[in-house]
Amino acid sequence: MDVPLPAGLRFAKMQGAGNDFVVLDLRDGMSCPSPRQLVALANRHFGIGCDQIMTIGPSEMADAALRFFNPDGTESGACGNATRCAVVWLGGVPGRRYRLATAAGVLVAERLEDGQVRVDMGPPRLGWRDVPLAREMDTLALDLPGAPVACSMGNPHVTFFVDDLDATDVAGLGAAFETNTLFPSRANIGFAQMTGAASMRLFVWERGAGATLACGSGACAAGVAAIRRGLAYERIAIAMPGGDLAVEWRGEGVWLSGPARMVFEGRVG
Numbered sequence: 541m542d543v544p545l546p547a548g549l550r551f552a553k554m555q556g557a558g559n560d561f562v563v564l565d566l567r568d569g570m571s572c573p574s575p576r577q578l579v580a581l582a583n584r585h586f587g588i589g590c591d592q593i594m595t596i597g598p599s600e601m602a603d604a605a606l607r608f609f610n611p612d613g614t615e616s617g618a619c620g621n622a623t624r625c626a627v628v629w630l631g632g633v634p635g636r637r638y639r640l641a642t643a644a645g646v647l648v649a650e651r652l653e654d655g656q657v658r659v660d661m662g663p664p665r666l667g668w669r670d671v672p673l674a675r676e677m678d679t680l681a682l683d684l685p686g687a688p689v690a691c692s693m694g695n696p697h698v699t700f701f702v703d704d705l706d707a708t709d710v711a712g713l714g715a716a717f718e719t720n721t722l723f724p725s726r727a728n729i730g731f732a733q734m735t736g737a738a739s740m741r742l743f744v745w746e747r748g749a750g751a752t753l754a755c756g757s758g759a760c761a762a763g764v765a766a767i768r769r770g771l772a773y774e775r776i777a778i779a780m781p782g783g784d785l786a787v788e789w790r791g792e793g794v795w796l797s798g799p800a801r802m803v804f805e806g807r808v809g
């Protein structure tokens with residue numbers, strides 16, 4: 541890891557349910573680090589360390605434009621927890637609706653009176669080409685062991701329903717399925733255990749990041765999967781290792797709610 545870090549780069553460290561982010565505000569003209577520098581900044585030993593880097597840029601059609609980069613340097617079209625953190629960074633005025641331009645579309649988000657932040661992640665894309673899959677298949681039960689459910693939230697998600705999450709090899713199975721040839725863009729792999737008609741436990745192995753303490757778009761995908769399978773109704777409480785999220789889906793946009801916190805601000809040496 542001999543990539544020189546961009547000296548003087550100002551950043552913020554934020555987290556949502558333990559999913560942690562380096563936030564780079566480029567709206568005042570600060571240049572975006574190179575892809576190799578982004579990888580170095582995300583490294584937890586040689587850099588700042590995070591699950592994703594989020595850049596916040598100017599936008600003519602929204603309050604800001606967001607981009608998301610995994611620690612392996614790949615860019616994602618969606619990142620639910622980072623999007624929620626962006627609302628806090630932009631001021632987080634309760635009751636104000638923030639419009640955030642992303643590769644998956646312009647999302648609407650707001651700070652709730654209890655301090656949590658919720659975002660409309662847009663509708664799930666349920667077709668096999670949307671995920672995307674390498675060949676035509678029913679996304680409600682993929683032709684894979686465990687017959688998982690697939691969708692896109694602007695990024696590809698596959699959700700397995702398991703009886704005992706603690707007995708599930710999340711890292712081994714997650715890494716194997718992430719790069720399965722059925723997923724030409726790879727995939728985020730979720731493992732969900734229903735704990736009631738309106739609740740589940742969820743672990744996610746993230747594409748390009750590995751196991752994280754929470755995954756916002758993964759929670760949306762798992763909630764949609766449960767509702768499509770008839771395992772839950774419109775709103776689901778989702779307990780993840782780093783904290784609790786909530787997902788609501790009534791057939792249109794998927795609303796993701798949860799905590800979003802500033803941790804510290806810093807400057808690269």
Ligand SMILES: N[C@H](CCC[C@H](N)C(=O)O)C(=O)O
Pocket residue numbers: 559591592608610615616617618619620621622695696728746747748749754755756757758
């Ligand atoms: N690793 C994901 C992006 C981050 C998703 C997650 N952190 C979230 O909150 O949605 C991907 O490559 O699609």
